[in-house]
Amino acid sequence: MKGFVLKEFLHIFRDRRTMLILFGMPIVQVLLFGFAITNEINNAQIAILDESKDEMTLAITDKILSSGYFHLASVLTDRNQIEPAFREGVIKEVVIFEPNFSQRFGKENQAHMQIITDASDPNTANLLYNYTNAIIRDYTSKSTQLATPPIQIGIETTMQYNPELKGVFMFVPGTITILLMLISAMMTSISIAREKELGTLEVLLVSPLKPWQIIIGKVIPYILLSFINAVIILVLAYSVFAMPVRGSLVLLLLESILFIVMALSLGIFISTVSKTQQQAMMLSMFVLMLPTILLSGFIFPIENMPLPLQIISNINPSRWFIIIIKNIMLKGLGFGYFWKETLILVAMALFFVAMSVKKFNIRLSK
């Protein structure tokens, strides 16, 4: 048994390229997520169509451009230029001032502006519109000399758990989950399918090793690999992005091991239902990868999805694990708050193990 585990280790570590990627991937991904992936807007390219060109429109333009959110890409002179500008895809917003802007502002106290956004990206469009709106409101409230009545409500806001609204807080739990899922489930499913395809599994099966010993032997190296990876990600998140671990670290590591075991049993299950490596790979790719990213609350909050999808997301183990990580790392909660999620993961692991054993035995009796 010991010799067999050792053989599996050698098998995996011998493959330098895979090793490099396995350990390079978490680092690259966490850094990318932390630095590059952001929903905030800065330096959005806009165009300005100023049909008035008086000191007031220039002042507003100046305000908008100095806010840091916008970058002036081009100055338009005609409304017919708007459509081509959008179609080229660089410009995200056009700000239009009507003729005689400051005159009408002074005399009629009613001047018009128009904001056109490229809403093919609705999220950005909405944010840009809100930013521009806020800047203009700010300008007009300062420039009108009317005694504005005092504000009646004092509002105090608290951003609980993440006062600086950092994106990493959202992405690190997701990245850990994805990588653990990938390494544990995909690697095992493919490596077992490979032995099947090459016929070496039969050789193992006629050896004095029991089937469960074979499985355990295959799985142990991956548990270790996944665990090391989880630790690397946590250390990076902690040191580079100052992400806190407010709860118990031991508990976090234990829960990670539980998730790894669950993912491994899922991987074994996939390998028992697929005949070739390619099948195993495509199955894990489509059944695991995209749902793990999209149906887990990693990037998009589950509460905003249509109800049927919210229900489907319940069978996605990643969803529960992400809740657990967030509870421990960010909210600093104890086991009492996520025993249900833990129980669900345990049940899933047991289910996959039972299914695989059943499948595996049928195979043997043939």
Place this chain on the structure above:
Amino acid sequence: MRTIRFILQKEFIQIFRDKSMIPIIFVIPVVQLLILSFTATFEIKNTRLIIWDQSRTIDSRSLISKFDRSPFFSLEAYVETYEQGIEWLKKGKADQLLILDPSFATDLQMGEKGKVMLVTDAINGSAASLMNAYAMSILTDYNKQLLVAKYPLAKTAEPVELRSSHWYNPELDYKTYMVPGILVLLVTIIGMFLSGMNIVKEKELGTIEQINVTPIKKYQFMIGKLLPFWIIALFELAIGLVVARLVFGIPILGSVPLLFGVASVYLLVILGFGLLISTLTDTMQQAMFISWFFMVIFILLSGLFTPVESMPQWAQQLNLINPIAYFIRINRMIMLKGSAFGDFANTFYALVLYATSILTLAVWRYRKVS
């Protein structure tokens, strides 16, 4: 030509012989497109709100009813203490806690500021700032209402009237934005993984030796390996477009032949990438990991989920070698804005250049001796 035809025949037989691969290639991507397009939304439709009303007056209730009527909030419960409220946040059963000061109503009547506190679960920073913005807009609205009641003569109208129009997607529907992107993604995954696994599979099973001893030329072999996946991926794109049009009602404003023209060049890049990986690796597992590694980076940087403009400069420059970024951009332009060839000619030429170099590299790297 005849040689190529035979290789093609062999490849097609090989792909379709494996019956279980057919649903994986054709059905799963469509299901994914259907499901995933609904999940990918940043819209906040339903903030779960709990309230600690220490004032319990007509004023406080009229403010609360404003929240209650708003479509963005659903009032989950009233709590009696601060700790109780935080407990709801901890359990993840509520997103936002609104606290009204005990002297809220009396302060307002005395002409002082009525105090209100908002506590938001901010682990998801961008969602939190949206929820906060919605709450703020209700509060400012209420504020305005109070002002009008108190100073009926004061001018509360804004001196600058701002009109907004959202082009190409007036209802700001997120699906319109996501579907073209996810479509690209699915075609890419199919293309890259099928081609990436292909040669390496022959290597692993040893069948490549048999091909190597035949008089087939390098380029013939490569064409034979490329064409089947190219056809499958384009076919897949066609199915995807039909789904996008019929199920999601996404208008395809631009020209469909143009879209396919760009797609066929793009697929050459992706397939070339797959073949290159295939020639550089020894086992399918390796090939898969390398493809996965690049895929994840390409997808995340491509602007599929988050806007490219917001990324730091170095990340935007990385996108110069990111084929997915090119095609997602063009695809969205054609489908949603009806852009014509002239609007993205440079991007297209970049793709052509990319395809040529990566295919050359792949053919050059492929050795007939192992």
